[in-house]
Structures are given as structure tokens and as C-alpha cells.
Amino acid sequence: MFTNSKRFSRRRFLGVSAGAFAAGPLGPFVRAARAQVTTFKAGVITSLSGENILGGNLTKRGYDLWAEAINAKGGVEVAGERFKVDMFYGDDQSNPATGADAAERLIVQNEVDVLFGPYTSGSTIAVQPICQKYQVPMISGSAESPNVWKAKPEFNFGIIPAVDTTAGKSLAVLAKLSNPMAKTIAVIGVNEPFSKETGEGFRDGAKEAGLEVVAYELVPASGDLTPVISKIAALNPDIVAVGGHEEPLINVVKTSKSLNFRPKALIMHYGVTDPAFAQALTADADGTCGVSVWLPSVPYKDDLFGTAKEFAEMAQKKSGHEPDYTEAACAASGLVFGDAVKRLGKKPALTPEDRVALKDAIAATDIQTFYGPIKFEKEGIHYHDNVQPVPVLIQIQGGKTVAVGPKEAAAADLTYPLPAWK
Amino acid sequence: MDLFLQTLLNGLLIGGVIATFTIGFQLAFGVLHVIDFAVGGWVVLGGYLGYYMGVGLGVDGFLAIPVAFVLFGAIGYLIGPILYNVRNSRTARPELMALALTFGLFTLLRGGMLTAWGFNTHSVPTVLSGESLAVGPVTVPLIRVAAAVFAIAIAGGLFLFLYRTRYGLAIRATAENRQNAALMGVNIRRLSATVYGLYAGITAMAGVLMGAIFSVNPEVGLRYTLFAFFVAVLAGLGSVGGALVAALLLGVIEAFVATYIGSSYSLLAIFGTLFLVLLVSPHGILRHGL
Numbered sequence: 001m002f003t004n005s006k007r008f009s010r011r012r013f014l015g016v017s018a019g020a021f022a023a024g025p026l027g028p029f030v031r032a033a034r035a036q037v038t039t040f041k042a043g044v045i046t047s048l049s050g051e052n053i054l055g056g057n058l059t060k061r062g063y064d065l066w067a068e069a070i071n072a073k074g075g076v077e078v079a080g081e082r083f084k085v086d087m088f089y090g091d092d093q094s095n096p097a098t099g100a101d102a103a104e105r106l107i108v109q110n111e112v113d114v115l116f117g118p119y120t121s122g123s124t125i126a127v128q129p130i131c132q133k134y135q136v137p138m139i140s141g142s143a144e145s146p147n148v149w150k151a152k153p154e155f156n157f158g159i160i161p162a163v164d165t166t167a168g169k170s171l172a173v174l175a176k177l178s179n180p181m182a183k184t185i186a187v188i189g190v191n192e193p194f195s196k197e198t199g200e201g202f203r204d205g206a207k208e209a210g211l212e213v214v215a216y217e218l219v220p221a222s223g224d225l226t227p228v229i230s231k232i233a234a235l236n237p238d239i240v241a242v243g244g245h246e247e248p249l250i251n252v253v254k255t256s257k258s259l260n261f262r263p264k265a266l267i268m269h270y271g272v273t274d275p276a277f278a279q280a281l282t283a284d285a286d287g288t289c290g291v292s293v294w295l296p297s298v299p300y301k302d303d304l305f306g307t308a309k310e311f312a313e314m315a316q317k318k319s320g321h322e323p324d325y326t327e328a329a330c331a332a333s334g335l336v337f338g339d340a341v342k343r344l345g346k347k348p349a350l351t352p353e354d355r356v357a358l359k360d361a362i363a364a365t366d367i368q369t370f371y372g373p374i375k376f377e378k379e380g381i382h383y384h385d386n387v388q389p390v391p392v393l394i395q396i397q398g399g400k401t402v403a404v405g406p407k408e409a410a411a412a413d414l415t416y417p418l419p420a421w422k
Numbered sequence: 423m424d425l426f427l428q429t430l431l432n433g434l435l436i437g438g439v440i441a442t443f444t445i446g447f448q449l450a451f452g453v454l455h456v457i458d459f460a461v462g463g464w465v466v467l468g469g470y471l472g473y474y475m476g477v478g479l480g481v482d483g484f485l486a487i488p489v490a491f492v493l494f495g496a497i498g499y500l501i502g503p504i505l506y507n508v509r510n511s512r513t514a515r516p517e518l519m520a521l522a523l524t525f526g527l528f529t530l531l532r533g534g535m536l537t538a539w540g541f542n543t544h545s546v547p548t549v550l551s552g553e554s555l556a557v558g559p560v561t562v563p564l565i566r567v568a569a570a571v572f573a574i575a576i577a578g579g580l581f582l583f584l585y586r587t588r589y590g591l592a593i594r595a596t597a598e599n600r601q602n603a604a605l606m607g608v609n610i611r612r613l614s615a616t617v618y619g620l621y622a623g624i625t626a627m628a629g630v631l632m633g634a635i636f637s638v639n640p641e642v643g644l645r646y647t648l649f650a651f652f653v654a655v656l657a658g659l660g661s662v663g664g665a666l667v668a669a670l671l672l673g674v675i676e677a678f679v680a681t682y683i684g685s686s687y688s689l690l691a692i693f694g695t696l697f698l699v700l701l702v703s704p705h706g707i708l709r710h711g712l
Contacts, residue, residue, distance in 0.1 A: 053536070218685060219686065224676060227433075227681045227685065228681075228685045230425065233561075247543050250543055258552055258635075
């Protein structure tokens with residue numbers, strides 16, 4: 001057995017060595033062939049399987065919308081010529097370590113010029129060292145955890161403001177609009193990177209808004225929510241705020257109803273803006289508040305997508321769903337790449353030096369898009385994050401997402417206090 | 423005191439919920455000697471059936487429970503002989519091959535559901551969804567009561583089936599000693615198919631309830647597989663009655679830890695309990711199988 005194994009190993013070693021020796025001289029030709037390509041290569045790393053599959057596909061749809069729109073126009077414009085974009089995909093399987101492997105494969109095997117970032121903050125943080133190692137810029141249309149930017153990632157840029165800048169502000173708007181004014185709040189955060197920081201954002205924002213935090217609970221993603229909802233129901237706070245992704249948010253509403261507990265206001269962060277939330281809960285979704293940094297009604301536009309409303313119609317036609325702010329931000333990520341590479345003036349395929357220059361060009365971005373203004377922070381704890389958009393408080397009313405605050409952005413009045421469960 | 427009573431009730435009810443999908447798992451292990459990783463897949467399939475019957479056909483989700491038993495019981499009956507062949511093949515380590523087969527089946531089910539039905543999260547509408555009953559200071563969620571009653575009924579029904587019928591005797595004989603049972607005239611292959619069908623049907627029925635209590639998407643199956651495995655290990659692999667006791671125990675521990683210490687410690691408490699039981703009583707809390 002041992003002898004066979006050894007013989008096989010030797011034979012295999014010789015075979016591989018011979019192959020490598022023969023292939024060696026072909027190396028420059030392979031690179032030369034790559035140098036003649038007439039398309040930019042963009043890699044998308046996101047959750048195409050695993051527990052974050054819903055959001056992963058949402059990000060993919062956003063990035064793809066940009067690729068289809070720009071290719072329909074002939075491609076990205078560089079020095080008077082247009083170059084189409086080829087999209088390559090890597091599945092992080094909702095696992096940060098797998099995301100890092102997928103990024104490395106996209107860079108090394110597919111030789112992408114730019115990366116579009118994962119749905120989750122955890123995967124984004126895991127991919128950042130890979131971007132740094134290979135000096136490939138990554139534009140993230142989804143990651144919202146402040147921890148993504150605290151380490152000052154040189155090659156990573158974020159389109160959506162970090163949740164610590166949005167959750168607290170929205171809570172302050174909710175508290176201000178509440179009548180009679182809310183005094184107490186309980187905060188639940190799912191114990192995972194983005195959701196936990198959303199919970200912290202709500203907790204810290206509550207203190208600034210003058211609300212008394214009667215409970216702050218971190219719950220495991222797979223745990224039963226009955227005990228924590230029972231505990232909070234016993235404290236009877238005016239507001240319950242939840243940081244989490246889609247499934248836990250749906251389960252919070254279902255569990256609250258099953259325990260016949262309804263606070264005066266229920267605010268969640270991400271997930272509420274996705275139409276799937278209201279579809280899963282039907283009438284029980286009504287009254288739930290959320291935070292959004294983009295809505296189809298915002299007054300922004302650009303040359304590729306037109307107005308925010310026109311973008312929403314295009315996305316709706318493509319997927320059958322109204323886009324939310326993450327899908328919009330992912331599409332806007334492509335606009336950032338297109339603008340930066342145009343200013344850079346380098347045709348595909350980008351050399352390693354070009355990619356470093358592309359990173360600097362992205363850092364200098366200052367554009368107006370259908371999503372809103374995009375300009376990245378150059379220092380501080382939100383380094384390379386776009387903190388320009390102003391958060392809007394939304395509420396589900398009659399199955400639709402409507403802006404209820406601040407007053408200048410409101411399309412309807414806030415329903416407060418929420419009526420008892422029917 | 424009110425919160426204490428509510429917590430105790432919450433724990434017992436979530437225990438009953440967990441028991442619904444663990445009982446069949448135990449039965450399958452007891453007879454087939456296979457740890458079936460596909461258990462979560464059957465749960466999710468049941469949930470989707472409930473969703474499509476509830477939303478698509480407009481009927482109450484509870485009507486999907488008997489349909490789930492017949493439909494997935496029949497599918498399980500067809501898969502059972504394949505599993506039996508792999509488990510009893512002459513290849514090296516047939517138990518690991520069978521484990522790999524169920525893992526592959528789980529992956530196939532998950533991928534198939536993803537392709538067929540997408541990644542959105544759905545709920546199963548039932549007449550009891552969101553309904554509750556106030557009993558003194560305690561709020562009783564009726565859908566969870568239904569799940570707990572279902573678990574007790576299934577455990578009781580299985581007990582009667584296993585200990586009061588000739589077929590049940592054959593199943594217990596096979597679980598105890600496969601060769602002797604075969605020598606006594608038991609058709610092990612057919613019995614394995616029946617048991618796997620029974621298990622798949624029971625688990626899919628539990629899935630309808632899971633979809634009504636929580637929500638369903640192709641990715642939640644892994645969670646149910648893990649919980650079924652934890653409960654099974656705590657109960658003693660193969661012990662149907664133990665599954666009910668272990669699930670109630672874990673439910674109560676989780677509820678009290680989450681309420682009085684902190685939700686972030688609930689999984690730690692569950693794993694700690696599992697570790698302690700394995701240390702003190704490696705055969706499980708009831709120390710016997712079927």
C-alpha cells in the first residue's frame with residue numbers, strides 16, 4: 001500500500017513537473033492574450049447560498065442591473081472608446097472565510113479589474129485583506145457595519161452609510177414624531193456583525209434621543225424569540241427596535257403577535273424595505289417602521305439610469321419587485337467604477353499599477369447619481385464610506401413602504417401608537 | 423412570578439416544537455442505524471407544502487399536515503431501500519457511506535428547493551397563527567400548543583404502534599438485532615422502507631407546523647438538522663420517548679437562560695447541558711433506545 005502510494009506520488013510529481021515545464025514558456029502568451037481583451041472584468045462576491053441568500057441575490061441583481069445598462073450603451077467610456085463589462089461571480093455561501101476564497105479565485109483565476117462587494121459586513125471584512133494583498137479595489141454596495149471602515153481599508157469603498165450613522169438618527173425622528181411622545185425603548189440585536197452593530201446604533205441613538213433603554217438583548221440567529229419577547233412585553237416599552245436580517249425580523253413580528261404583545265412602535269433596520277418582508281407577513285407587517293437611505297421617490301438622477309423613479313421601474317420590470325436601497329446602492333457601485341475608470345483613462349485589461357491608480361481614482365469620487373451623492377470619507381472611523389445620504393424613516397402602510405419622516409421627506413403621517421393585534 | 427410562569431410555559435412549548443421533528447429522526451436511527459442529515463430538508467419541504475396549500479390553494483395550513491404525511495411518506499418509502507442498500511453494503515465503513523448519502527440528499531433537497539421556489543422567506547397561514555389565550559397572567563400561543571400536542575400525540579401513537587402491534591414488534595426486534603429479526607422472518611428491506619417513509623412523513627408534518635410558528639426558506643433546514651441531532655444525542659440515539667423528554671428539557675433550559683441570564687447565553691447553556699450529559703451519561707438521559 002505504502003509502496004504503491006509512493007510510486008504514484010513520484011509519477012504524479014514527474015507528470016506535474018513536466019507539465020509545468022512545458023507550460024512555462026506559454027505564460028507570456030497567456031498574459032499577452034489577456035492584454036488584448038476589449039472588456040473590463042468585474043467580480044461579484046456575494047451570498048448566493050446559505051442563510052443570507054435573499055440579500056445576496058438582491059445585491060447581485062443591483063450589480064447586474066448596472067452591467068446590463070452600461071453594456072446596452074456600448075460599455076464603459078474610456079478616452080472616447082467604449083468597453084463592455086463581463087461579470088464574474090463568487091459565492092461566499094454566507095460564510096466570510098468562503099468569501100475570502102471566492103475573492104482570491106476571482107482575482108487570480110478570472111483576473112478581474114474590480115470587485116463588487118458582498119451582501120454581509122462579515123464577508124466584506126474577510127475579503128478586505130485579499131483586496132489589499134492583490135491590490136484590487138472593491139466597491140461595496142451593501143456592507144453597513146461601522147466595523148467595515150474602522151480598520152481603514154485602503155482598497156474598499158462603501159456606498160451605503162454605516163448603520164451607526166443611520167439607526168440612531170432614524171430613532172430620533174421616530175421619537176420626535178411620536179404623539180404622545182415615546183419615553184422608553186427595548187432593543188434586540190441578532191448576535192452577528194451587522195445586526196449587533198445595528199442594535200448598538202439603536203441603543204446609543206436612543207440615549208441621544210432622550211429615550212430610556214429598558215432592555216438591550218443580543219439573541220442568537222437561530223434561537224427562539226419567545227423568551228426575549230416575553231421579557232420585553234413584561235417591561236412594556238413604548239418602542240421596540242430590532243437589528244437583524246430578514247428572517248429574524250419576520251419571526252419577531254410573528255412571535256410578538258403570538259404573545260399578543262404590540263409596542264406603540266416597532267422599528268427595524270434592514271429587511272423591512274424588501275418587499276418580501278411585507279409579503280411574508282401580509283397584514284401583520286403593517287405599522288412596522290424601517291430605515292432607508294434611498295427610495296424611488298428621492299429627487300436624484302444620472303445619465304445612465306435617469307431618475308430614481310426610472311431606475312425603480314427598470315428594476316421592477318427586470319425582477320418583478322420594487323428595488324430597495326441595497327439594490328440601488330449596488331447599481332450605483334457600477335456608476336462609481338465607470339466614473340473612476342473614465343477619469344483614469346486606462347483601457348482594459350488593467351495592469352497591477354492601473355488597479356492601484358483606479359483605487360486612487362475611486363477615492364476621489366464626487367458624483368451625483370440616481371441613488372444620491374457619492375463621495376467617500378478620507379479619514380476618521382468611516383474611512384472610505386459614503387456617508388452623504390440622509391436616512392429616511394419609513395413605515396409599512398397598507399402593504400406599501402412609505403416615507404414618514406423627517407417631515408421634509410414624509411409622504412404620509414406616522415401611524416403611532418400602533419393598534420392592538422386584530 | 424408572572425414572568426416565571428410565562429417562561430416555564432415558553433420553555434415547555436418550544437420543547438414540544440423541537441420534539442415534533444426529532445421523534446421521527448430517532449425512529450429512523452433506531453432501525454436503520456443512520457444519522458439522517460436530511461431531517462431538516464424534510465422539515466422545510468413540509469413547510470413549503472403548507473405555504474403553497476395555504477397561499478396557493480387558499481386552504482388552512484393545517485390541512486397540509488395529512489397531505490404531508492401521505493406525500494412525503496410515499497417518497498420516503500421509495501428512498502428507504504436505497505439507504506438500506508448503502509447502509510448494508512460490503513464497502514468499507516457503510517455507516518459513513520450512509521451518512522454521506524443523507525448529507526447528499528439534504529444538499530439535493532436544499533438546492534432543489536432553492537431552484538424551484540427561490541430564496542424568499544414565507545409563512546404558513548393557519549387558523550391558529552398569531553392567536554393566543556390569556557390564562558391568568560400567562561399568554562398561551564395557540565399554534566405552539568398545537569405543535570406540543572402534535573408531538574405528544576405522535577410520541578404516544580408511535581409508542582402504541584411499537585409496543586402494541588406485531589409490526590411494531592418487528593421494528594423493535596430489528597432495532598435490537600437485525601440478523602436475528604431476519605432469521606425470524608422479518609423482511610428487513612421492506613421494514614426499513616416503511617420506517618423511513620414513516621419518519622419522512624412525520625417530519626414533513628412537523629415542517630408544516632414549523633412554517634406556521636416560524637417561517638420557511640430553503641436555508642433554515644440546517645438549523646433543524648442540528649437541533650434534531652442535539653436532542654437525539656441528549657436523549658440517547660434511537661430513543662423516541664427520550665426525544666420528547668430531552669426536547670422539553672432543552673426548551674426549558676433555553677427559555678430560563680434567555681429570560682433570566684441573557685439570550686446570548688442560551689446556546690451556550692444548551693451545548694453545556696449536552697456536554698455534561700455526554701460526560702455523565704453517554705447513552706443519553708433515558709439510557710436506552712427503542
